Amino acid sequence: DIQMTQSPSSLSASVGDRVTITCRASQTINNYLNWYQQKAGRAPSLLISAASNLQSGVPARFSGSGSGTDFTLTISSLQPEDFATYYCQQDYTTPYSFGQGTELEMK
Amino acid sequence: QVQLVQSGAEVKKPGASVRVSCKASGYTFTSYNINWVRQATGQGLEWMGWMNPNSGNTGYAQRFQGRVTMTRDTSISTAYMDLNSLRSEDTAVYYCTTLDQGLWGQGTQVTVSS
Numbered sequence: 001d002i003q004m005t006q007s008p009s010s011l012s013a014s015v016g017d018r019v020t021i022t023c024r025a026s027q028t029i030n031n032y033l034n035w036y037q038q039k040a041g042r043a044p045s046l047l048i049s050a051a052s053n054l055q056s057g058v059p060a061r062f063s064g065s066g067s068g069t070d071f072t073l074t075i076s077s078l079q080p081e082d083f084a085t086y087y088c089q090q091d092y093t094t095p096y097s098f099g100q101g102t103e104l105e106m107k
Numbered sequence: 108q109v110q111l112v113q114s115g116a117e118v119k120k121p122g123a124s125v126r127v128s129c130k131a132s133g134y135t136f137t138s139y140n141i142n143w144v145r146q147a148t149g150q151g152l153e154w155m156g157w158m159n160p161n162s163g164n165t166g167y168a169q170r171f172q173g174r175v176t177m178t179r180d181t182s183i184s185t186a187y188m189d190l191n192s193l194r195s196e197d198t199a200v201y202y203c204t205t206l207d208q209g210l211w212g213q214g215t216q217v218t219v220s221s
Contacts, residue, residue: 045211050207091206094157
């Protein structure tokens with residue numbers, strides 16, 4: 001099974017900061033990597049698919065990069081609505097697996 | 108409106124079974140696989156398995172093999188997830204999702220308690 005490891009597990013930042021979250025797969029997954037945002041009490045929301053494809057309606061301050069085993073999610077200028085938990089997920093092979101999550105908190 | 112709408116909260120006793128439904132609307136139900144993901148309170152996301160609504164083919168995570176069954180009724184564009192032999196550790200919110208097509212149900216709270 002492929003293990004997904006995110007770092008950091010939590011992050012304190014301020015509005016306007018540039019933030020980067022990393023996700024590492026235990027074996028190559030090409031670009032089969034999705035990023036989700038989840039707010040308390042809500043279902044996750046897909047931000048980026050296939051490592052770098054921004055979903056319709058997602059602000060351009062979000063971007064994704066990487067291939068193989070190492071991936072990043074970057075928020076170029078944090079907005080108040082971005083404080084949430086972020087998950088990466090591989091859909092290269094089953095069992096599909098999620099990272100443990102990164103909780104982004106307001107400093 | 109493209110959406111997945113799930114059935115309501117359930118409270119079950121240990122050893123019982125639960126069925127969660129997931130009704131698709133606004134798109135062709137057979138176009139995308141339905142996955143089931145669960146999340147215990149304060150915990151991360153756990154993938155349980157997938158189902159192809161067209162063929163009915165399924166694949167389950169090893170830890171749920173023998174306890175979970177995913178089915179569908181294409182006539183009403185609805186997917187089902189049955190989980191049996193429930194234990195307290197199965198208490199969680201259960202989601203249906205198309206994953207990289209971006210559709211998620213609203214979640215169904217399943218509570219297992221004596």
